[in-house]
Amino acid sequence: MKREQFLAQPEVESFVAWLAANLPTLTFKLRFKSSKFVPGGLQADVRGFEQVLKHYRWKASWQDTNQSSVDSQTWAETQRSLGQLREWLTSAVNLGDEQQALQACLQILRWGGVRGAIPFLHRLAAKGELSSYLQKMAGLMSLDGDNDLNDLDAISVERFDAGLTKIHALLDASGSPIYDSRVGAAIGMLYSLFRQQWTGIGKPLLAFPSGGARGSQIRNPGAFLNGLAAPQFTSISYETWARWQVRLGWIIQPLLERTGWFAEHGALPARCHAFEASLFMLGYDLRCFGGTPKVAVSVVAKQESERDSTGWVPTGNTFNQVIKDYLEFRRNGGQQDKASFIDWLSTHRPISRTTAQSYCFAFSMQEFDLFDRSLKELERIVAGGKDGLCAALSSEVPEPFTLGDERISVCLVDVLITGRAYQRETTGRARVESILSAGYAGTENTANTLLALGRNVGKHFDLLDAKHLPTPLFEQFFRDCTLDA
Template sequence: MFALDGDQQITALTASNVERFDAGLTKIHALFDTTGSPIYDSRVGAAFAMLYARFRAQLDAAQVRGFDALRFPSGLARGAQIRNPGSIGLARAPQFYTPQVSYEDWARWQVKTGWIIRAVLERTTLFVGEGAGLDDFAARAHAFEAAMFMLGYDLRNLQDDIPEQHRGVAPEVAEIDETEMGLNRVPTGHPFATVIEVYAKFREANPTEHSENAFREWVQNNPEAVDRPAFHNAFGAYIYPLRPREFDLFERTVEDVRRIAAGNEIGLIVANDGPGYVQGDARERVCIDCAGLTGLAYASGVDSDGRAVLLVNGGFAGTTGSANTLLSVGRAVGQHFGLLDAQFRPTEWFIRFFGDGLDDFKHRLNR
């Protein structure tokens, strides 16, 4: 269904056959396909969204009515980059991991973007001579995708010469939401250890049916297993660490859940899918980031008020209240996985796990 030279309809990709989609799976599908199906992550989506928004911005009012705003979805960057044309005054792109972009919709955009790439290559000599062991056309398609990946790193690369009348505000004075820029590392507040413990109980009782909805029903029907009434009232917030952008526990085996619930070094290796911290390009695994930032903040030697101010000044939180939420989650995650000691300072495992992966965070805290 991802092949670009078939006769399938885009509607063939549905919720029933696309049970999951994310930045990792788009890479897997692109690797398995031999016709040039592109990786469609936040960078590639942002580049296409920006180029099309620029195209529409160059049209006059009469012309633009013939070109609806294509809805190329994108996602948050990890750092200070901009991946949404709306942040610099153009049409906004729908965002991954929101109700605007379902799994099947993301998969469809991988195919639609591939068709667009092929249509361009059929009419041009772009990337002629690319090889990489694929047929010429597929190799050219991947070269095109790679170029878009680089362009989409930060859309400010493409903001010059946008007609003033077609953007909301000039990019240099735009008020850009830091949560969209990916700097903000504030998670949804939740008692991490309690959530993991309760979820582990649920999985032991339900080894086969373990969806989010099944967990919600179990929490409602087993009040004796949940010692916090707020778990019932704030279920959506409490399951924050269970979801795909964090530790993706709904898709884990029972044995993996047991190990993660037990915590310490082994638990983190399982939860992290590996023994070391890898700084991703998108805003994901924020719980681990919070543990890292909390360790850095406590190691800085400032008092409790100073730690919150440190995080606000570094751009990791907008207010001292949200900074304290970050620290609260960071302390819970850090101690659960043995990254922080009883005084919330970095342990030897913290140093081994993070390595030099927090260097950009350190720079922002010390700037």
Template sequence: MAAFQTKRAPTLPMTTMPQPFHTKRDDFLKQDDVRGFIDWLAAELPVKRFQLKMARSRFVPGGLDVQATGLEAVLGHYVWNTRWTDARGKAVVSGNWRETTASLGLLRGWLKDAIARQDEDQVLAACLAILEWGGVRGAIVFLKRLHAQGRLAAYFTRLAPFMSLDSDAPLDALDTDSVERFDAGLTKIHALFDDSGSPIYDSRVGAAMAMLYAQYRSQAGAKLAKKHWLAFPSGAARGKQIRNPKGIDSGFAGAPQFFGKAVSCQDWAQWQVKLGWLLRAVLEKCDWFKADSADMAARCHAFEASLFMLGYDLRCFGPADTVAATMPAVAKSGTFGAVPSGHPFSTVLTYYTAYRRQGGQPSSSAFSKWLTNNYKTKTLKESSANSYCFPLAKGEFGLHERSVADLECISAGGEAGLYMAVGSKDAYKESDEREHICLFDALLAGRVAHLTDNAREALLMERGYAGTENSADTLYRVGLNVGRHFGLLDKNGAPTAFYNDYFGNCLNDL
């Protein structure tokens, strides 16, 4: 991928510098590496050329294929076609940046007013509307649990000072005691509740920052110390988009991945704050995004929205022909985001429910160890036991956070089990984030049920959901098991009436 190797100096190892225990904004911004990156962004972003290319989806109905020079020009092509329902039951629709800012203003007002009044029902309704706008649903069960405990408003109120970019609180205030969960939905809620410009930090924003930092490190090279402060985390997409710099250029280090061991919930929350500090520092040196508003918080969100567009697929950082040129490498690297770790879904639920019923610790590592020692499964290899943990994770069904009673219902399957698993009876909606892959694979399995094995594998690879025949088969087998468990697919793998009701027209044109 020579297109990305301009001004290359010897690549430096991405070794993260140990941070002081009580890192505050000024401590962070005064680091040489951070200051150098801020200066580089201020100089480079106005002149960088980007090839924005997005596949047609419910969020980008007509697709996108345009060139843009400079970060402000990118914002002019912002598109996120979505809707949510307000407190009166009225649909609020938005697509471009102007419509989106108005829509988010309404959501922000609803959330802040509900929290100020300590109206738990309205706080929950506003939070769910924010998730609806964002096309994500992983946080639903968590939000409903806080609501049932009567502490939803208190939770966001308590975290607000630590998420504020104006706060003098140290980063470690966002610790295991304060941050109970963080994901692509919660970052949106925290950002909207904040008045200082705290950015939404999802996989696309993280990917764009990781790519920009990789380019900065590559160009500055020998001038930089080997240790640094800015290992921006990201997450995979569901399709064949690239959201990790390593997938673009083998000389770039890989970004730490959401929901992995390297990025805890607390880390993710801290990165939202650190990114906000960076964006504000850059904007203080520039006059970007002042045409629409001189307000710093509004400019921060415009900056974030531009990063969101750039992070859809990191090949936008290269020339127009780079997408086609890099596809073979993408397939070889296995970066396709719809392929799960292989596991027998129903069996895993049965074992995990039994394990928790016996008082087992709610963690994947403990469950994996239990599987390898259990008399029924002790012949399992460690790698197989680890793959069994896939549906338990926060990015999937978050079963470590569930009660035994919940697990009994989910393990029993059917419609009731599915609704308990996802925390809602709402119909399924596609997401741009890599979440609920098990359910997404059930959707795919139903759409390709009429095809032969070879035709099915070929289609899944052609559409970018899998990179190899083996991974396509894994995707299908997991989807088939999940679909059957919840009554979405019948014993022959064909869609049921419940499948059609739940998934609607999603991927109908596959």
């Protein structure tokens, strides 16, 4: 489907018209907890979508080519900061300078507080393919071209996550939006409100995806009465996520063309990013829209939802054993994909396919991105210790961990939670209760699952000692990390 076809659909036309009519009058209650990204928190009552941008907050820092720190927090500061990153990335990609393109990408991730894409970016750069891949994706994701959504497929889109959406958006000159969990949550909530008022017929056409927050915030419109549930990033394909970034851009452009919103910020691409930044603020916690959250119907439902929502409960697995299994699989000629490994694992180990699939929790791009690793990298990761941690993170030294806004890097966060719990408490019961009271898990069983993975991963990388207490490497790696529920 191309841009004109997409926008010509009656429901899309109606949604754009609804946004134009309703966004100026909607009211929002912004309530941000104090965090690394929003020091001191934020409390503001706002009327009108355009006014949200005045309250934009994202405290971030990155290093330019001179190793000077570029800091930002307000939208004006962020605009300037991203302008520098955009210029650096665009110049490097156009020149085919792989190392500069890689460094620009890594600093974009640093600005965004995400790191999952780092191994993927290193792999492309090492093969001399990073610039060409980004150029190819730029053509496929442009909002102004004759591109077709169907060209964003499993072959063309090799990876997509909360970091890569930022890279692709910054390289794009047409105003393609950064599409992370907060942006997806906000546009999904607006669409849910539209559907409640729309008199048309048919099933919902626009299933905007989103993802879980690292705290107790709500980022799924389906959590509210009469709300439409958003597909979660963990359950959709890379190419699906990329297509939604394009669709959102296609919606924002005509909406801004028929209004004067954000005119003071420049031409249409800059206005598109101002719109996206406003969605970003609203998507922090969808309770800002004033809706009524549903009441949990059972403890079982709460347990099942934790892994995709507010807690830090992983899918249970024995990390150090399953990575050894994967290394054996690869040494025996196994293909570098999840399906093949699950087939092998369920055949060579006394476990079901369902269990084998859950054992791959740490292999995803949101965790350690293990399926595409070289044998040399895998051997280092399996060996563990400080060098194994460096290999897992694709870094020469274990750079301090960044605790971002998304619910990602669950394995490492569980190490942090576990280490701190063992520091504070002397009994298993006390540790479980501390995890429950902090909101990291909802039941005793899930708290124990969290602790089990934290111990396993922590000891494997020498972040925890034999008694599960933090090591000097733990303190170095997790310095300045604070968790909130």
